[in-house]
Amino acid sequence: MSRAGEQTFVYDRPPRIAAHQSVAGPKEGKGPLASWFDTILEDDLLGQKSWELAEMEMVRRCVQAALNEAQLPDARVQAMLGGDLNNQIIASSFAARALGAPFIGLYGACSTFVQALVIGSALISGGHLENAVCVASSHYCTAERQFRFPLELGTQRPPQASWTATACGCALLNNAEGVGGLRITCGTVGRIIDLNISDANHMGAAMAPAVFDCIAAHMADTGRSAADYDLIATGDLGWIGRDLLLELAGAAKLELPPDRLIDCGASLFYQEQDAHAGGSGCGCVASVGCGWLMKRLEAGDIRRLLLVGSGAMFSPTSSQQAQSVPGIAYAACIERED
Amino acid sequence: MSRAGEQTFVYDRPPRIAAHQSVAGPKEGKGPLASWFDTILEDDLLGQKSWELAEMEMVRRCVQAALNEAQLPDARVQAMLGGDLNNQIIASSFAARALGAPFIGLYGACSTFVQALVIGSALISGGHLENAVCVASSHYCTAERQFRFPLELGTQRPPQASWTATACGCALLNNAEGVGGLRITCGTVGRIIDLNISDANHMGAAMAPAVFDCIAAHMADTGRSAADYDLIATGDLGWIGRDLLLELAGAAKLELPPDRLIDCGASLFYQEQDAHAGGSGCGCVASVGCGWLMKRLEAGDIRRLLLVGSGAMFSPTSSQQAQSVPGIAYAACIERED
Numbered sequence: 001m002s003r004a005g006e007q008t009f010v011y012d013r014p015p016r017i018a019a020h021q022s023v024a025g026p027k028e029g030k031g032p033l034a035s036w037f038d039t040i041l042e043d044d045l046l047g048q049k050s051w052e053l054a055e056m057e058m059v060r061r062c063v064q065a066a067l068n069e070a071q072l073p074d075a076r077v078q079a080m081l082g083g084d085l086n087n088q089i090i091a092s093s094f095a096a097r098a099l100g101a102p103f104i105g106l107y108g109a110c111s112t113f114v115q116a117l118v119i120g121s122a123l124i125s126g127g128h129l130e131n132a133v134c135v136a137s138s139h140y141c142t143a144e145r146q147f148r149f150p151l152e153l154g155t156q157r158p159p160q161a162s163w164t165a166t167a168c169g170c171a172l173l174n175n176a177e178g179v180g181g182l183r184i185t186c187g188t189v190g191r192i193i194d195l196n197i198s199d200a201n202h203m204g205a206a207m208a209p210a211v212f213d214c215i216a217a218h219m220a221d222t223g224r225s226a227a228d229y230d231l232i233a234t235g236d237l238g239w240i241g242r243d244l245l246l247e248l249a250g251a252a253k254l255e256l257p258p259d260r261l262i263d264c265g266a267s268l269f270y271q272e273q274d275a276h277a278g279g280s281g282c283g284c285v286a287s288v289g290c291g292w293l294m295k296r297l298e299a300g301d302i303r304r305l306l307l308v309g310s311g312a313m314f315s316p317t318s319s320q321q322a323q324s325v326p327g328i329a330y331a332a333c334i335e336r337e338d
Numbered sequence: 339m340s341r342a343g344e345q346t347f348v349y350d351r352p353p354r355i356a357a358h359q360s361v362a363g364p365k366e367g368k369g370p371l372a373s374w375f376d377t378i379l380e381d382d383l384l385g386q387k388s389w390e391l392a393e394m395e396m397v398r399r400c401v402q403a404a405l406n407e408a409q410l411p412d413a414r415v416q417a418m419l420g421g422d423l424n425n426q427i428i429a430s431s432f433a434a435r436a437l438g439a440p441f442i443g444l445y446g447a448c449s450t451f452v453q454a455l456v457i458g459s460a461l462i463s464g465g466h467l468e469n470a471v472c473v474a475s476s477h478y479c480t481a482e483r484q485f486r487f488p489l490e491l492g493t494q495r496p497p498q499a500s501w502t503a504t505a506c507g508c509a510l511l512n513n514a515e516g517v518g519g520l521r522i523t524c525g526t527v528g529r530i531i532d533l534n535i536s537d538a539n540h541m542g543a544a545m546a547p548a549v550f551d552c553i554a555a556h557m558a559d560t561g562r563s564a565a566d567y568d569l570i571a572t573g574d575l576g577w578i579g580r581d582l583l584l585e586l587a588g589a590a591k592l593e594l595p596p597d598r599l600i601d602c603g604a605s606l607f608y609q610e611q612d613a614h615a616g617g618s619g620c621g622c623v624a625s626v627g628c629g630w631l632m633k634r635l636e637a638g639d640i641r642r643l644l645l646v647g648s649g650a651m652f653s654p655t656s657s658q659q660a661q662s663v664p665g666i667a668y669a670a671c672i673e674r675e676d
Contacts, residue, residue, distance in 0.1 A: 006416065006440075007416075007440045009461075009466040012465075049659070050659050052655055052656065052659060053659065053661075078344065078345075079527060083445065085426075086653065086655070087425040087426070087653045087654070087655060088423075088425070088445065088447065088651065088652065088653035088656075089445050089651075090651070090652065090653045090655065090656045090661075093530055093651035093664060093666070094530075094651075094656070094661070094664065096529075096530045097530040097531075097532050097651075097664045100529060100530075101529065102344075102345045102527040102528060102529050103527070103528070103529060103530050103666060104444075104446075104453070104457065104527060105444065105445040105446050105453070105651070105666075106442075106443065106444060106445065107421065107426065107427050107443040107444065107445045108442075108443050109426065115442070115443075119442065119457065119461075122460070122461055122464060122466045123347075123457075123460055123464070125464065125466075126460060126461070126463065126464020126465065126466065127350075127464065128347040128460045128463075128464065146655075189417060189440040189441070189442060190440060190441070191434075191438060191439065191440050191441060192431055192432075192434045192435040192438075192441050193435075194435050313426065313427075313428070313431035313432075313435075313443070314426065314428065315424065315425045315426035315428045316425070317390055317424070317425060317428065317484075318390065318426075318428045318432070321387070321388050321390060321391065323391075323428075323432070326431060326432065326435045328431070328441060328443075
């Protein structure tokens with residue numbers, strides 16, 4: 001049985017997370033999670049001539065670090081699955097060019113890392129791949145000028161705006177058996193949900209309904225409840241979006257205990273770091289997942305995690321054309337096996 | 339055995355193409371393939387207020403037509419896999435919002451349709467999905483102003499430029515057995531190949547090396563040669579790119595008989611339609627594949643097709659930053675089963 005309910009893949013041969021690496025930018029590296037990241041950048045340009053080239057280089061280094069950790073030569077990587085917020089996902093595709101591996105480009109906005117875990121795990125469990133690199137990144141400076149305004153303008157940010165994390169996370173999955181460690185045991189593919197939020201700064205509100213829908217589908221498909229998870233970690237709803245999720249869950253009588261629900265975006269910065277609603281961007285859930293959460297699983301602090309990435313599937317063009325901001329979410333169940 | 343060689347998925351339970359639909363724009367509908375398309379648009383605005391909204395509507399209609407053909411209610415679609423050339427793939431994600439099905443957003447530039455077939459087939463063959471809608475689109479007017487210049491400028495196009503097709507193709511895959519029809523039997527995931535083409539108008543030259551690499555990998559992985567295929571159809575190399583592919587194949591002594599090699603982009607327009615190097619865009623291989631080629635397979639004119647989608651993984655930003663244009667390709671083997 002490889003399928004539960006309507007939206008959830010159950011992996012018959014759950015892939016193992018053979019290595020995971022996280023990179024955080026200078027600001028992210030001064031936040032509450034600083035000690036959990038594998039690499040903290042001193043300079044968000046990484047010696048490159050542009051922020052876009054810097055983001056590509058960040059992805060390349062993060063993937064390389066994961067391969068080094070697992071002692072897997074580049075030439076043995078069977079697929080890289082990834083994406084980012086840049087138009088035409090250039091950070092990921094240029095990093096894939098450097099790696100030389102077969103490439104599966106994904107776009108799920110800020111949910112892309114979990115999307116990669118869900119699809120990569122299915123390809124490994126189905127016997128199509130022996131290993132897969134799952135990666136996603138974001139960079140404050142590339143995202144800000146692409147989605148909103150040139151940084152040089154010094155535009156004031158509204159309080160509901162989130163701060164796109166300069167960060168990257170990479171997990172190397174493989175089909176090794178009987179060696180313990182972390183496994184991805186099932187994954188849920190979300191639907192596009194749109195409750196007509198038209199404020200393109202208000203990502204938390206735009207994404208919370210999709211996160212709720214995805215978690216509800218996951219629980220219905222698997223017959224589980226929040227009690228079956230030590231922790232449910234959403235991607236980047238931020239402080240406001242997390243409250244909205246709890247409100248939606250309350251109204252639908254879906255059990256979601258606040259003490260076992262965290263949000264990566266709401267965990268990434270101190271309130272006094274001026275990140276407003278919290279962290280966001282593909283790199284947020286990727287770096288917090290690969291840095292903090294997978295390490296907590298390995299330490300035995302938690303044993304079963306539901307990692308829920310969420311994305312806002314809009315573009316500046318769709319906003320300019322008065323379209324609302326649809327959200328999506330993917331969920332991956334990550335468990336520690338002794 | 340679900341894997342052959344390094345880059346090719348072999349589908350143990352080859353998915354069936356339960357329905358396929360193609361939509362072509364007004365110019366495409368005056369080309370040599372006019373009689374093969376299921377729908378030819380009279381107006382490329384489709385009654386919408388903008389070209390972007392028109393592209394979303396084209397995708398929505400194309401998917402709906404495929405579901406109608408297969409008599410599958412929207413609510414029973416288990417996943418929609420798709421993408422397009424718009425920043426943040428808004429045409430696909432907004433169409434997915436209308437459909438309400440779980441959505442897997444992909445980005446492989448003009449290769450996206452074949453990428454969707456390759457991933458969707460793996461998910462069905464692996465037992466993770468019972469059905470999947472694979473779709474990709476492009477629109478001349480959305481692509482031109484996003485990648486190059488506002489149409490109103492009337493900018494002159496260089497002779498090596500291709501013409502982004504206003505078109506969409508959709509294939510509904512399912513896991514039905516023993517009912518004959520078209521099946522996807524294996525798929526190859528390409529690598530990002532970059533031979534340092536820096537002319538962002540010269541897509542054929544940028545993509546030909548990736549197409550060559552993908553076809554060579556497919557043949558090596560499967561132990562096949564061009565003689566095993568009735569037809570090899572590349573996505574949108576155009577007339578120039580097709581010649582370059584033949585040149586690369588010749589130099590590497592890879593058999594690629596010109597009489598069994600066609601290019602969808604080079605087939606879409608008459609030379610006198612002023613499309614310069616030929617058609618391109620995600621919708622090119624999608625509409626020609628779903629329109630012309632799948633119908634030829636059904637008619638028994640050909641029995642085994644290798645459909646090779648190719649994409650140029652660049653953005654206007656990467657070109658402005660003096661980066662070259664990397665290419666990628668995916669290949670899907672489609673066979674007629676009696």
